[in-house]
Amino acid sequence: MTAAGPAVRLTGATRRFGDRTAVDAVDLTIHQGERVALLGPSGAGKSTLLALLNASLRPTSGTVEVLGADLATLTGPALRVVQRRVGTIGQRLDLVDQVRVLHNVNAGRLGRWSTGRSLLALALPRPDPVVVSALEAVGLGWAVHERTERLSGGERQRVAIARLLVQDPELVLADEPVSSLDPSRASEVLGLLRAATPDGTLVVSLHQPELARRHCTRAIGLQQGRVVLDRPADELDDALLAELYALT
Amino acid sequence: MSLDTRPADRPASTRAATERPRVTARRVALRRLVGTGLVALVVGWSLVRSLSTDGALVNTGGLRLLGRLLAAVGDPATSPDFLRIVLDAALTTVVYAALGTAGALVIGVAGALVLSDATWRHPPGRVVGAIRLVLRGMLVGVRAIHELIWALLFVSVLGLDPLVAVLAIAVPFGAQTAKVFAEILDAAPRHPVSAMRASGARSAAALAYGLVPAAIPLLLSYAFYRFECAIRSAVVLGVVGVGGLGQEMVLSLQSRNWDEVWTLVAAVVVLSGVVDVWSSKVRGDLAVVSCSDWSGGSTGTPRGNRSSWARWSAVFAAVGLVAAWFASGVSWAGLVSARTRELTVRLVDDLLPPALPPGGWSVLGGATLDTLAMAVLAMVVAVGVTLVVGPLATRVRPVGTDEGAARLTRAPRLVGRVGARGVLLVLRSVPPTVWAALALLVLFPGVLPGAVALGLYTGGILGRLVAEAWESMDTRPRDALRAAGVRSGLAALVAVLPPSSHQLVTYTLYRFEICVRDTAIVGVVGAAGLGRLFAENLSVFRFSAVTTLLLASFAVSAASEVLGRRIRRAISA
Numbered sequence: 001m002t003a004a005g006p007a008v009r010l011t012g013a014t015r016r017f018g019d020r021t022a023v024d025a026v027d028l029t030i031h032q033g034e035r036v037a038l039l040g041p042s043g044a045g046k047s048t049l050l051a052l053l054n055a056s057l058r059p060t061s062g063t064v065e066v067l068g069a070d071l072a073t074l075t076g077p078a079l080r081v082v083q084r085r086v087g088t089i090g091q092r093l094d095l096v097d098q099v100r101v102l103h104n105v106n107a108g109r110l111g112r113w114s115t116g117r118s119l120l121a122l123a124l125p126r127p128d129p130v131v132v133s134a135l136e137a138v139g140l141g142w143a144v145h146e147r148t149e150r151l152s153g154g155e156r157q158r159v160a161i162a163r164l165l166v167q168d169p170e171l172v173l174a175d176e177p178v179s180s181l182d183p184s185r186a187s188e189v190l191g192l193l194r195a196a197t198p199d200g201t202l203v204v205s206l207h208q209p210e211l212a213r214r215h216c217t218r219a220i221g222l223q224q225g226r227v228v229l230d231r232p233a234d235e236l237d238d239a240l241l242a243e244l245y246a247l248t
Numbered sequence: 249m250s251l252d253t254r255p256a257d258r259p260a261s262t263r264a265a266t267e268r269p270r271v272t273a274r275r276v277a278l279r280r281l282v283g284t285g286l287v288a289l290v291v292g293w294s295l296v297r298s299l300s301t302d303g304a305l306v307n308t309g310g311l312r313l314l315g316r317l318l319a320a321v322g323d324p325a326t327s328p329d330f331l332r333i334v335l336d337a338a339l340t341t342v343v344y345a346a347l348g349t350a351g352a353l354v355i356g357v358a359g360a361l362v363l364s365d366a367t368w369r370h371p372p373g374r375v376v377g378a379i380r381l382v383l384r385g386m387l388v389g390v391r392a393i394h395e396l397i398w399a400l401l402f403v404s405v406l407g408l409d410p411l412v413a414v415l416a417i418a419v420p421f422g423a424q425t426a427k428v429f430a431e432i433l434d435a436a437p438r439h440p441v442s443a444m445r446a447s448g449a450r451s452a453a454a455l456a457y458g459l460v461p462a463a464i465p466l467l468l469s470y471a472f473y474r475f476e477c478a479i480r481s482a483v484v485l486g487v488v489g490v491g492g493l494g495q496e497m498v499l500s501l502q503s504r505n506w507d508e509v510w511t512l513v514a515a516v517v518v519l520s521g522v523v524d525v526w527s528s529k530v531r532g533d534l535a536v537v538s539c540s541d542w543s544g545g546s547t548g549t550p551r552g553n554r555s556s557w558a559r560w561s562a563v564f565a566a567v568g569l570v571a572a573w574f575a576s577g578v579s580w581a582g583l584v585s586a587r588t589r590e591l592t593v594r595l596v597d598d599l600l601p602p603a604l605p606p607g608g609w610s611v612l613g614g615a616t617l618d619t620l621a622m623a624v625l626a627m628v629v630a631v632g633v634t635l636v637v638g639p640l641a642t643r644v645r646p647v648g649t650d651e652g653a654a655r656l657t658r659a660p661r662l663v664g665r666v667g668a669r670g671v672l673l674v675l676r677s678v679p680p681t682v683w684a685a686l687a688l689l690v691l692f693p694g695v696l697p698g699a700v701a702l703g704l705y706t707g708g709i710l711g712r713l714v715a716e717a718w719e720s721m722d723t724r725p726r727d728a729l730r731a732a733g734v735r736s737g738l739a740a741l742v743a744v745l746p747p748s749s750h751q752l753v754t755y756t757l758y759r760f761e762i763c764v765r766d767t768a769i770v771g772v773v774g775a776a777g778l779g780r781l782f783a784e785n786l787s788v789f790r791f792s793a794v795t796t797l798l799l800a801s802f803a804v805s806a807a808s809e810v811l812g813r814r815i816r817r818a819i820s821a
Contacts, residue, residue, distance in 0.1 A: 083447055098461040099457070107440075107458070112448075
């Protein structure tokens with residue numbers, strides 16, 4: 001674990017796409033070990049905010065500090081060093097359908113592997129204990145050599161979580177990971193995500209207040225790119241949410 | 249797992265649909281009338297141009313020779329010595345084709361990595377954009393020049409080195425492959441790669457894990473398709489004198505050993521047929537792509553299942569390549585020797601500045617018009633071949649559940665189909681150089697023999713493409729009409745004719761673009777057009793005129809490509 005200090009600090013972070021402002025001058029600090037639920041209507045800027053945090057997008061203005069590093073000033077290897085400590089699970093899961101499950105799980109370790117080692121592992125697939133135990137943790141121990149496209153939607157999601165487990169990140173970003181799941185499955189998935197970073201930080205965007213209350217310590221509400229709500233998760237109530245999701 | 253269908257295009261197309269003027273019956277009739285009139289005009293002009301020569305058209309003396317050739321069909325040369333020569337030549341042809349394809353793939357992969365958007369982390373900046381623009385232009389230029397012309401240029405630097413054949417295939421095919429590979433990479437889903445990069449993966453590793461597996465079935469499928477084409481090209485290149493079946497054919501024809509010609513024709517047909525069948529099986533297993541898709545410019549979708557046939561074919565191809573490399577005795581030494589360097593410098597020096605060929609603009613203009621007329625007439629011949637043979641070569645899917653009736657007609661249909669496919673295979677396997685040599689026995693040099701030769705060859709290719717497209721056509725509308733009580737002939741006329749004629753027109757236009765470039769082949773053996781002028785000027789080392797002719801050929805094929813693409817788009821709209 002790195003020295004104490006915030007996991008994430010945004011200062012006036014703004015991101016525009018053309019003349020649309022997706023994230024608008026956000027000031028936000030997330031401390032290590034916090035589990036943050038990101039709430040808000042579609043188009044409020046949740047996905048853009050998460051993309052700023054793993055440097056797949058750069059802020060138009062303002063600064064984004066993640067795990068003590070200012071992402072805007074970093075490029076190349078120095079940026080990769082930070083990025084490999086940040087694990088992301090996107091809405092589309094970002095799995096490669098045509099390869100074995102093993103390779104999709106190994107994709108989580110590419111940040112730490114040299115190019116040669118990565119290519120070797122692709123050419124000579126050999127499941128090592130790390131991969132096997134990650135897949136077993138999500139209940140897919142049998143699927144190491146299965147082709148990813150043969151798996152069901154739920155199984156694919158667990159492959160993506162196994163990829164997070166082998167990456168062993170200090171900060172996990174999850175973009176609507178449970179939007180298409182029934183309530184008990186959703187809770188199970190959030191439990192797995194928490195397990196992916198036992199004493200790290202979790203930022204997850206979702207729409208279900210009860211899941212936020214059960215799995216998160218803090219709730220942040222976004223509306224039109226601005227933070228309009230920020231309080232402990234257990235203080236969430238229906239009135240607050242109705243206001244947040246009201247189309248104004 | 250479907251490929252990206254580019255949703256961004258959708259709003260634009262709906263907008264176009266609402267803005268498009270209303271189609272009325274009068275508009276349709278007018279458009280058809282104008283279209284037919286234009287085609288008739290162009291064909292008529294080409295015909296007049298090809299027939300208006302000073303002397304006779306038909307060489308009656310040659311008819312006897314042709315008769316002797318045809319008489320020898322039942323008695324091909326089978327002496328062990330000659331068969332050994334044929335086998336050697338066939339091996340040489342395969343080796344050239346394999347190494348040429350491998351070279352094209354190397355060029356293609358390198359070019360695609362630069363040209364594709366999917367391989368770049370960020371939208372490319374101004375410098376990269378400029379590099380790509382230059383590269384794109386170079387590739388277009390390289391593609392526009394026929395393999396045979398490349399071979400002639402390489403021969404003037406390298407001499408009769410096997411490297412000439414390999415490079416002459418690798419360079420233009422590589423340019424084409426780069427374009428297609430870049431399109432394939434861009435069509436693959438991109439988000440896995442960006443996700444891997446966001447978790448700190450290096451670029452090479454992210455591409456290897458995220459992009460390559462999604463694209464590899466289509467890349468391999470295209471590679472095998474290229475190898476099919478390379479076999480035909482390697483035979484054509486024989487005329488330059490670098491060896492292989494094409495060279496033996498030209499030698500036997502020139503020395504009028506008709507029995508040998510037939511043995512060689514058989515060898516070419518068998519070789520080409522085996523490669524076609526192998527390659528189309530691999531392509532069918534790897535991806536839902538037919539030959540017609542690749543040539544029509546549409547990329548298919550990878551098939552879900554893994555094919556052991558395709559995998560073993562890839563392994564076999566890799567081992568075969570290594571063997572071919574050692575068997576060919578091709579070495580890079582020729583490429584970097586002091587002599588080559590000196591000759592290259594001298595060639596470039598001679599090529600510049602461009603100058604008009606003797607006879608000036610009128611000769612150049614005449615040859616350009618000859619080239620166009622030849623390509624038009626060749627397409628007339630090819631479409632004729634396709635209309636006659638194509639329907640026979642198409643597998644007709646049985647209608648309804650009338651098993652008994654289907655069985656009655658099955659055997660004759662099968663015979664007809666195999667025969668028709670055989671005819672098409674022979675037409676496209678025998679190189680156009682040989683068709684031209686045959687045509688020149690009967691017809692005096694000019695546009696006509698070139699058009700006949702090129703038309704027969706193109707007919708073999710067009711017939712196969714169109715038959716393949718017809719087979720994959722949706723027959724449900726026809727079946728629905730029949731089920732509704734419409735008589736079968738009428739149902740076919742209404743439901744099958746419009747889409748099949750559309751496919752014929754599309755592929756004809758596409759092949760026309762290639763045909764314009766292919767006129768170089770028959771020109772080199774003496775028919776007419778820019779190719780002949782090129783060969784004449786090259787043989788007397790008038791290099792400044794050669795440059796002009798290269799530029800003229802480039803302009804003609806670029807113009808026909810742009811025009812063809814416009815018309816194809818207008819038709820499909």
